[in-house]
Amino acid sequence: MTSMANEPATSKVVCTLFDKNPRRIGVSTTDPNFIGYVNGVKIGYFTNNGTSRDDRSDNLCTHNVPVTCYSSASLLDRRSVIDVLRFCSNEGCLELGRRYHGLIIKSGFGVDQFVGTSLVDMYAKCGDMGSAVMLINRMPYLDVASCNCLISGCAKNGLFDEAFSFFMMFDGIDIGPNHYTYTIMLAVCGSLLAIEEGKQLHAQIVKMQYISDTAAGNALLTMYSKCGMMQDAESLFKGLVQRNVVSWTAIINGFKQHRDFEKALRLFCLMSEDGIDPNEYTFSIALASCASMKNLDIGRMFHAQVLKKGLALGDYVGTTIVDFYSGLGEAGDAGKQLKEMGKFASSASWNAHIAGFVHNEKAEEAIEVFADMVKNDEACDEFTYSMILKACSSLPSLVTCEQIHSRVIKAKFVSNMHVGSSLIDAYNKCGSVEDAERVFTQKSSADVVSWNSMIKAYSQNGHPTKALALFQKMIEGGIMPTNSTFLAVLSACSHSGMVQEGQKLFESMVRDYNILPEETHYSCVVDLLGRAGQLENALDFIKNLPVKPTAPVWRPLLAACRCHNNLQMAEFIAKQILELDPNDATVYVTLSNMYTEAGQYTDAEKQRKLMTVKDVAKEPGCSWIEINNRIYRFFSHDKSCSESPRVYQKLKQIVQQIEKRGYTLSAKEDNVALYHSEKLAVGFGLINLPAGKRIRVFKNLRVCPDCHSFLKYLSTIVDKEIVLRDNYRFHHFKQGCCSCGDFW
DNA sequence: CTAGGGTTAG
Structure with missing residues (x-):
């Protein structure tokens, strides 16, 4: 055995293996997680994680499954065997499928090729790839359908490299891929954004004359649009022999994904003119587009249409409606929709309602809905926890955060990337770096998002040195930093006056990591220089930017002018900002107060008048005196x-x-x-x-x-209601006071 | 008869 103990084989390795005329794939009998060997060399690694939805099978056993399920083996007939297995595949009922497998063996149907294929499909779709491969190896012969099931199973379980490996297998055995195979593989290319491979498949499809197959055409369309090639997708769409509702939905979704909502909705209209009726898929996309466009009127119109068609309570459409209303701040309508969905509501529907409150900064309401969700016995998932932790951060409430944390541990979501990083973020915002640190170190494997969150926690809580040290450790650990990583370290430098370090980091961002700086990074560098009093350098930096500076890039320099009493430059910067954002109240406030402090009372008053005339001071959540x-x-x-x-x-x-x-x-x-x-x-x-x-x-x-x-x-x-907690820590500390910045 | 294409949210 080789030493590739814990890593999945890459397609490169496997392709070369398959080039050498492989014969048969094998499976380890001792380790259920190994999928197999080709000519004695291990080619893949599967995790047997198909048990997650088992809790559902008990219900389904008693209600929805044909009676034959419980009858003795002799009563099974081939037709119902296949039906039940298809049912298990669709519903993800692994445990039920396993029990049924037992009956199938007893009844002797196990040797039937079609039953065998259905079994492979059932295991694959339920996530138990180990069993799927084992069955494949025991089949009397392989045909294209069973191989397709295997490849599709890999793809559905995110094992894209393995899907490629098995696809290459066709070259080595007598059977060839068919149009089903190509649709599966095109989906894999779409997920991997592997456009080159996708184009090769396209060529093969044309050569094999599968191009007139609607599903194959649709799969191609989706592949191109996922890879961002909307022009190719559109011309392909226009050239399709037959455009069905799936084709239309795919192209509409393509434009929606690339944020061209107008085009998406235009196509939606064209579709009806073409005589194709939108279905629940199409409506979900249309409603989601309205949500992103923040267009309440058009969305309401779609809502009316789905109501008329009786589609409003389905999981996807219904959830999108909840999301649409709650995203636009129409919490009442969102709640009404959720209530109407009743037992059709899924955890996604609840999450959408919670997310709406969180995005609209109504953390308390979000927590109330969460409590309701728990009361309704709706299972909370990673989205729920991630959202509700964000609510905790904006309160911010350490107690609630701790309570949610305990639920997260119980539900085994700590290692999830989103939940874990939200947990670190939440503890950070609640002021407890220690707790954030504990979560970070206890996570079995840290992903880049969690590293970013932890670096940010150090940076925002006055531990710039720790932030930079952790960044160093991350780089040494071979983890690729992202643009958020640089945002966190740059701001650490800026708040601790480490100008040179900051500049070096900014330079290495492009040079060593090939990350294109965004507005926020520029803004950070301006802040870095400005805070340190290097106003002229900051100005030069802005003037030499490769892009036109935006208001957020100028703003930190105005703040720096205020800090370092440079009225002349402040006037210039103020002009720049107001040209870009004429309603920026901060500019008037800053200038007015600077004039007052300089004794130029007339100028100060002029600013205040401008501010009042323009009525810009009425920002939400802000009052002024x-x-x-x-x-x-x-x-x-x-x-x-x-x-x-x-x-x-x-x-x-x-x-x-x-x-x-x-x-x-x-x-x-x-x-x-x-x-x-x-x-x-x-x-x-x-x-x-x-x-x-x-x-x-x-x-x-x-x-x-x-x-x-x-x-x-x-x-x-x-006020009497406003009481300060009396348990601050009073000892000497190395970093500055979080209030005045003084060192003690 | 078995396998394929389009939908929700950090």
């Missing part, structure tokens, strides 16, 4: 809070009292954030906050004694 020619802006994640007159009065009172006490509320900071956590207001922006940074105070946050007493003072004047 003018005291002594200065503007203070208050942010709160709770819209109703920042917009309520009572709160407005309260805030005004606070600022006045603060000023009366001789404090200058944020000499360099015009934004004051008001956060709530678990019904407590936990923080205020304070003196000398770096621009753009809003403070959050959590129980484990490191606050220096000065700020602590200031925060305590604030808490006494704000």
